[in-house]
Amino acid sequence: MSTIAELNPAPLWKHFAKLCEIPRPSKHEDKVVAYIVDFANNRGLDVKLDQIGNIIIKKPATPGMENRKTLAMQSHVDMVPQKNADTDHDFLTDSIKPYIDGEWVTAEGTTLGADNGIGVAAILALLESTDIPHPALEALLTIDEEAGMTGAKNLQPGHFEADLLLNLDTEDEGELYVGCAGGVDVNVSLPYSPEPTPADHQAFKLSVRGLRGGHSGLDIDKGRGNANKIANRIIDAALVEIPELRIASLDGGSLRNAIPRESFTTITAPADRGADLQKVFQREAAAIKAELDNEARLEITLEETDTPAAVMDTESQLKLIRVIRCCPNGVERMSTALEGIADTSNNLARVVTEEVNGQSQIRIQCLVRSLSDSARDQHGLNVAAAFQLAGAHTSLDNAYPGWTPNMQSPLLALMKDVYKEMEGKEPEVKVIHAGLECGLLAKPYPNWDMVSFGPTIRRAHSPEERVHIESVGNFWDYFLKVVAAIPKR
Numbered sequence: 260m261s262t263i264a265e266l267n268p269a270p271l272w273k274h275f276a277k278l279c280e281i282p283r284p285s286k287h288e289d290k291v292v293a294y295i296v297d298f299a300n301n302r303g304l305d306v307k308l309d310q311i312g313n314i315i316i317k318k319p320a321t322p323g324m325e326n327r328k329t330l331a332m333q334s335h336v337d338m339v340p341q342k343n344a345d346t347d348h349d350f351l352t353d354s355i356k357p358y359i360d361g362e363w364v365t366a367e368g369t370t371l372g373a374d375n376g377i378g379v380a381a382i383l384a385l386l387e388s389t390d391i392p393h394p395a396l397e398a399l400l401t402i403d404e405e406a407g408m409t410g411a412k413n414l415q416p417g418h419f420e421a422d423l424l425l426n427l428d429t430e431d432e433g434e435l436y437v438g439c440a441g442g443v444d445v446n447v448s449l450p451y452s453p454e455p456t457p458a459d460h461q462a463f464k465l466s467v468r469g470l471r472g473g474h475s476g477l478d479i480d481k482g483r484g485n486a487n488k489i490a491n492r493i494i495d496a497a498l499v500e501i502p503e504l505r506i507a508s509l510d511g512g513s514l515r516n517a518i519p520r521e522s523f524t525t526i527t528a529p530a531d532r533g534a535d536l537q538k539v540f541q542r543e544a545a546a547i548k549a550e551l552d553n554e555a556r557l558e559i560t561l562e563e564t565d566t567p568a569a570v571m572d573t574e575s576q577l578k579l580i581r582v583i584r585c586c587p588n589g590v591e592r593m594s595t596a597l598e599g600i601a602d603t604s605n606n607l608a609r610v611v612t613e614e615v616n617g618q619s620q621i622r623i624q625c626l627v628r629s630l631s632d633s634a635r636d637q638h639g640l641n642v643a644a645a646f647q648l649a650g651a652h653t654s655l656d657n658a659y660p661g662w663t664p665n666m667q668s669p670l671l672a673l674m675k676d677v678y679k680e681m682e683g684k685e686p687e688v689k690v691i692h693a694g695l696e697c698g699l700l701a702k703p704y705p706n707w708d709m710v711s712f713g714p715t716i717r718r719a720h721s722p723e724e725r726v727h728i729e730s731v732g733n734f735w736d737y738f739l740k741v742v743a744a745i746p747k748r
Contacts (some may be wrong), residue, residue, distance in 0.1 A: 263357050263364050266728060268735045270388065274380035279355040279372060284340035285406035287351055288312070291336050295383070295400060302387060311413035314400040318386055320393065327394035327745045331421035331707070332385070334378030334428055335404030335411075335696065339514060339720045342369040344468060344521055346722070363717075365725040373726035374719040375404070378427030381738055394745045397421050404428075404696060405516060405720075408659050411696035416703040423670050423745065424704075426697055426711035427738070430477065430719060432730035433682070435674055436711040438664035438690035440476060440628040441698060442657075443639045444515060445605075447623035448615075449582075449651040451575030456567055460527035462507065463536065464564040465490055469556035472520035472721040475606035476628050476693030479518070480590050484551045486522035487511040487610045489559070491583040492547065494526065497539045498580065504528045504536070505570035506579070512609040515626040516694075517720040519608060527570055537561065571612075571619075579621055582649040583610065586625070591638055594630060594690075601692040603629040603638050623651075628692060630661055662698035662709075664690055670708040677740050712737070 264276040283291040295314050299306035305317040314336070320327060340350035346368030356367040365371055382398050385391060397419050401410030429436045456462075467486040471478075490511055498504050505527045512519030528536050544559040551557060571579070587605045594602040609624035625642050629635035635658070643653040665671070671688065678686040697709045715730035717723075 263359060266359075268384075268732055270384035271377070271380045271731065271735050274383040275376050276357070278376045278380060279357050282351055282353065283336060283338055283372070284350040285337040285403050288337050288402045292402070295336070298383065299386070304386060309415065309418060311410055312402045313410045313414060314398070315418055316386060316398040316400070318396040320395045321391070324392055324394045326747050328423055328748050329395040329397060329421040330393070330742065330745050331397040331399060331419055331424040332382050333399040333401065333424055333426050333696065333700070334375045334382055335401045336379055337403055337405050338372035338374065338376060339370050339405045339517060341513060341517055341720060341722055343722045359728070360725070362728055363725040364728060365723070369722050370720065371724040371726065373716050373724060374430065375428045377714055377716070377726060377731060377734070381427055381735060385742065391739060391742070393742045401696060407657050408694065408696060408699055411699035412659065414700060414703050419704060422706050422708060424700065424707045424709045425738070425741065426695060426709060427713055428695060429691060429711045429713045430716035432713070432715045432727070432733050433678070434687045434689050434712065435671065436689050436691050436695065437666065437668060437671055438630070439662045439695040439698060440630050440692045441632050441635050441659050441661035442626055442628045442694050443635055443655050444657045445625040445627060445639055445642045446654045446656055447625070447643075447646045447651050449575065449579060449621040449623065449646065449649060451619050451621060452572040453569035453619050454572050456505070456507070456527055456570050457503070457529075459529050460505065460566065461530040461533055462525060462527045462564045462566040464562050465493060465524040465526060466558070466560045466562070467522040468520070469558045470520040470554055471556070471718070471723070472518045473718050474693060474720045475516045475518050475608065475626055476604075477691070477719065479604045479606060479628070479692065480601045482553060483518055484554045484557060485588055485607055486519040487583065487607050488588060489547055490522040490524050491580060493540060493543045493559070494524065495580045495584065496543045497536055500539055501528050501532050501536055503532070505573070506576050507567040507570045508612045509621065510611050514720070515606065515608040515624045517608065518606060520721060522610070525564060525567055527566065578649040582646055582651070583607070585645045587638070587642055587645070597690050600630070600690055602631070603627070603634045604692065605638060605642050628694065630690065630692070632660055659694060660698040662695055662701065665708070668708050668710065670710050673744060673746070674710055674712070674741055677744050678737065681737060681740060
């Protein structure tokens with residue numbers, strides 16, 4: 260098969276292929292929203308946008324299903340815009356380029372957008388169908404899930420009649436999710452004073468590339484390297500032997516919910532200490548690669564570059580190096596109630612120098628997650644406190660709640676029965692250390708009985724994102740059987 264649109268199930272893959280053509284990074288969903296509204300209008304479906312821009316579509320029951328309970332379905336239309344440094348791609352204007360790689364679909368040098376495009380495609384395929392039995396359907400397609408859950412946060416009561424909701428946004432076929440972590444952003448600004456680069460200094464570019472990265476919730480417990488931590492460690496080691504070393508600029512990581520895969524730092528050192536710098540670099544790079552034996556593609560390079568006009572003042576530089584060392588990163592605590600699930604974590608996501616209103620600053624972004632809202636808030640304060648000791652300005656923003664599991668859910672019981680009938684075994688029922696929108700949706704719709712499921716997706720939030728083709732077919736078949744099994748009112 261030459262294109263993903265030719266894969267089975269064709270109704271779903273057709274819509275996913277179309278979604279790949281439409282730029283839809285978080286906070287820039289206007290094109291995909293317009294496309295979906297046109298899709299609904301052209302098929303005579305009841306469609307509207309709510310006050311924040313979420314899409315709400317309704318479709319009557321097929322003949323014979325009118326006495327069933329109304330079913331709501333939910334996915335988010337935005338995607339994480341991540342690309343490799345050497346990939347020429349503008350997420351605001353360019354299409355994603357998906358291709359078939361054996362048993363998987365992936366993309367050329369960028370995120371694929373299977374998170375959550377496969378869920379959106381499944382909903383559109385069901386809404387478009389003329390031969391699939393279903394009860395009355397209500398679709399909620401939210402905006403800006405990946406960058407702030409703005410759509411879910413601002414959803415208002417009164418739009419839906421359903422008591423049952425299927426969230427199609429998890430990433431392991433055969434698993435049903437009934438709870439998730441909440442999160443809070445820790446935003447940091449550390450001001451510094453630029454100084455002229457010393458006349459006898461030579462400039463170098465320290466590059467960290469090729470880390471696996473991934474989802475800062477789903478993959479935070481896998482011991483993957485953090486590009487910001489790696490670059491900081493090398494610079495700190497070099498400062499011990501070359502105290503005159505100066506930092507000119509940093510650019511590490513990209514998104515708060517993606518484990519940072521790349522970092523680029525411009526440093527300067529006395530020209531006669533270049534060989535000493537290379538020696539420290541080689542020693543530290545070798546040690547880091549040996550420690551991170553799960554990062555086979557890690558590349559760390561130090562190359563001469565153009566000399567910058569200014570460098571960071573030494574006091575701010577020392578504060579930065581120390582606070583990045585101190586900043587918690589990774590799993591803070593594993594759950595004691597749920598085996599193998601991270602309870603609380605932090606992702607040191609972004610470290611960048613920038614100019615704001617004439618003031619030079621280092622901007623740092625972290626995303627704290629926890630299954631407990633109180634632990635979320637406390638760990639957020641812990642992370643912020645480290646930066647405050649360095650004299651930084653901090654704020655905790657964009658907090659969202661977790662989703663408390665209901666193991667007695669009638670919808671869960673139905674879905675377990677359907678799965679067992681299909682597969683001859685029980686599905687796994689889980690809680691996820693990631694942010695699903697269900698916790699937020701429960702506020703305006705406390706009556707919603709919710710379960711989340713999806714196909715198998717790997718390396719979400721990174722350019723290595725991929726979705727397993729066979730699992731998409733299994734997910735679609737299961738989705739339709741659950742839809743057909745919705746009980747009577």
